[in-house]
Amino acid sequence: MRLLVAWLLTKATALTTYAPPPLRVLESPTRDEVDACAATMCEGFWTTSQLTPAQVAALHKTQSDDFRTRFSGKRRLRGSLLVVPDGEGVAAMASLELGLVDVVARAVLPRDDAERKFIAALGRLTTRDRNILLRAPIQELCAALFDGNVRVVPLVSNVAVLPTSRRKGLGRRVMRACTDLAVDWNYDEVVLEVEAANQGACALYENM
DSSP, X not given: OEEEEXXXXXXXXXXXXXXXXXOEEESSOOHHHHHHHHXXXXXXXXXXXXXXXXXXXXXXHHHHHHXXXXXXXXXXXXXXXXXXXXXXXXXXXXXXXXXXXXXXXXXXXXXXXXXXXXXXXXXXXXXXXXHHHHTSOHHHXXXXXXXXXXXEEEEEEEEEEOGGGOSXXXXXXXXXXHHHHHHHTTOSEEEEEEXXXXXXXXXXXXXX
16 A cells, blocks of 8 residues: 655754754756765665665666666756765765656556646647647646646655665655755645555664
């Protein structure tokens, strides 16, 4: 079972006086940065201990290709990778990107489905109305196209921490950075999906 979790946001304030780990927001990550994030996902999120080297390499390529599609080059909706560097690698990471949520079903729409819905809805408009809407903010565009049944929200995903970097507060650090970035984008909530059986992740999100 997958849970849909949302938070109402305010800009986070420091709870302690110590300096937080350095964190970078990658709006247009390079190939090397994408590959470093993919390596962290493979080691810090997926269970690869029982995979062969060839299977790990294939997983890394799939993850790298996915990140390049979503966060590099021309994108329809805004998105960023948030990383805590560790030398030339990444100790912890998360991603924040705008996506569509079906309000009635309380479910995140897959990117391909969201794109098809946008194209179909725009195709039903006159050229004049379509040109006017395409210049409007994304929230207004979505409200006009979907009558409030579908909303644009910042989606948190790809939360991963290297095994050697755990129990240092880095997971909470990247999550708070995601919420701060959503506020900077002028949103008052973030949404994520999590497997109900993933007790460690659920505990992290519930204590945000």
